[in-house]
Amino acid sequence: MSCAFSEKLExxxxxxxxxxxxxxxxxxxxxxxxxxxxxxxxxRLDELLGALPESEPSARFEATFLRRLRAEAVPRASLRERLxxxxxxxxxxxxxAGAAAVVAVGVWSGRAPEPxxxxxPTAVLQNLDLLKNLDVLANLxxxxxxxxxxxxxxxxxxxxxx
Amino acid sequence: xxxxxxxxxxxxxxxxxLMLRAKDGDLRGxxxxxxxxxxxxxxxxxxxxxxxxxxxxxxxxxxLKIYRARSAYEPxxxxxxxxxxxxxxxxLNELRxxxxxxxxxxxxxxxxxxxxxxxxxxxxxxxxxxxxxxxAELSTAVEAAISALPETQRAALLLLRYQGLSYEEIAExxxxxxxxxxxxxNRAKTALKERLAPYLGEDDELxxxxxx
Numbered sequence: 001m002s003c004a005f006s007e008k009l010e011x012x013x014x015x016x017x018x019x020x021x022x023x024x025x026x027x028x029x030x031x032x033x034x035x036x037x038x039x040x041x042x043x044r045l046d047e048l049l050g051a052l053p054e055s056e057p058s059a060r061f062e063a064t065f066l067r068r069l070r071a072e073a074v075p076r077a078s079l080r081e082r083l084x085x086x087x088x089x090x091x092x093x094x095x096x097a098g099a100a101a102v103v104a105v106g107v108w109s110g111r112a113p114e115p116x117x118x119x120x121p122t123a124v125l126q127n128l129d130l131l132k133n134l135d136v137l138a139n140l141x142x143x144x145x146x147x148x149x150x151x152x153x154x155x156x157x158x159x160x161x162x
Numbered sequence: 163x164x165x166x167x168x169x170x171x172x173x174x175x176x177x178x179x180l181m182l183r184a185k186d187g188d189l190r191g192x193x194x195x196x197x198x199x200x201x202x203x204x205x206x207x208x209x210x211x212x213x214x215x216x217x218x219x220x221x222x223x224x225x226l227k228i229y230r231a232r233s234a235y236e237p238x239x240x241x242x243x244x245x246x247x248x249x250x251x252x253x254l255n256e257l258r259x260x261x262x263x264x265x266x267x268x269x270x271x272x273x274x275x276x277x278x279x280x281x282x283x284x285x286x287x288x289x290x291x292x293x294x295x296x297x298a299e300l301s302t303a304v305e306a307a308i309s310a311l312p313e314t315q316r317a318a319l320l321l322l323r324y325q326g327l328s329y330e331e332i333a334e335x336x337x338x339x340x341x342x343x344x345x346x347x348n349r350a351k352t353a354l355k356e357r358l359a360p361y362l363g364e365d366d367e368l369x370x371x372x373x374x
Contacts, residue, residue, distance in 0.1 A: 010348060014322060016329050044362050045354055048304055049323045057204045057218055065196060065222045072229060073189050 003034045013042040177241030185232045192232070196225050199245060206246070206320055209308055210253040220256060224249050239334055246325055247335040250317045257313055300361060307357040315350035318343055 005028050011017045012025050029036050177198070183191030200221060207224075208217040228235075228248055238244070308316060314336065321327040321335055333343045355362060
C-alpha cells in the first residue's frame with residue numbers, strides 16, 4: 001500500500017491508537033481509496049483468529065496440579081537440615097570430615113597422596129567432590145524433592161531475580 | 163521511596179491481590195489464580211508444543227515455578243502480563259531444546275496443498291454436514307498458519323489476540339521495545355494474510371462473519 005496512513009491501520013484495528021490519532025485516521029478512511037479495504041481485510045483476519053475454538057484441558061489436569069501444588073506447600077526442612085539432619089546426612093558429613101582430615105594429614109606430613117593406580121579414590125573423596133557442586137547435590141537422595149530447577153527458580157524469574 | 167498510589171492499575175488487578183495473598187502463605191489465593199488462568203494458558207502453550215499432554219505438563223510447571231518464587235514476588239504489572247512473561251520464556255526455552263521444531267514443520271508442510279488452501283485432515287468430523295467440514299477446514303488452516311509463524315511473532319500475536327494484552331504489555335512480556343512489538347505483529351499479520359488469503363477474499367467475508 002502506498003497510503004501514508006497504511007502503517008497505522010493495524011494499530012487502529014487492534015485498538016492501540018490514542019483518541020486523537022484514531023479520530024484522524026477515521027476521517028482519513030472516509031476519503032481514502034485504499035485504506036478501508038485493508039481495514040476490512042485486517043478485521044476479517046481478526047475474526048478468523050477469534051473463531052478458533054478454545055480446547056478444554058483433560059479431566060485430570062486441575063486435580064493433578066492441585067496435588068503437586070499442595071505437596072510443594074508442605075513446609076520442608078532447610079537445605080542444611082536435609083544435608084546434616086538425617087542419619088544419611090550425618091554419614092555424609094562424617095565422610096566429608098574424614099576426607100578433610102586425610103588431606104590435612106597428607107599436607108602436614110609433606111607427603112603427596114598415593115597415586116590412583118595404587119589406591120583407588122575412596123567414597124569419601126567422591127563425596128567431597130559432590131559437596132562442591134550444588135547441581136550434583138540436587139541429584140542426591142538426601143535432597144529428593146529439591147530439583148536443580150527449583151534452586152534456580154528465583155534467579156530465572158525476572159520479577160524475582162531483579 | 164516509591165509511593166504507591168491507589169490508582170495504580172496493576173494494584174487494581176484482583177489477580178495481583180491473589181498473588182500477594184499467595185506470597186503471604188494463602189494457598190487458596192494461588193489455587194484461584196490457577197483456576198482462572200490455566201485453561202487459557204494451556205491453549206497458549208499448545209501453540210508452541212505439539213501435543214496436549216506436553217502442553218498441560220508445561221502449564222503446570224509454569225504455575226509451580228511462579229509458586230516456588232512467590233516469596234520474592236513484587237507486582238510490577240498486571241498478573242496476566244507477569245504470567246505470560248514466565249510462560250513465553252518457558253515455552254521458548256522448551257522449543258530451543260529442539261525436540262519439537264521438526265514435528266511442527268512436518269505438520270505444516272503436510273497440510274498445505276498447491277493452491278494454498280489447507281487440506282482437512284480431521285478424521286472425526288462426521289460426513290454429511292458441509293458447514294461442519296468448512297468450519298473444520300477453516301480451523302485447521304488458521305492453526306497451521308499460526309504454527310508456521312516464527313516463535314516470537316507467534317508469541318506476540320497470541321498475546322494480542324487470545325490473551326488480550328496491550329502492545330505495552332506484550333513488550334513487557336517479551337522483554338522488547340514497543341516498536342519491536344509493532345514490527346513483530348506487522349510481520350505476523352502480513353504472513354497470516356498471505357497464508358489465509360483464500361479465506362480473506364470478498365466472497366468469504368459473509369462466511370467468516372457467520373462463523374465468528
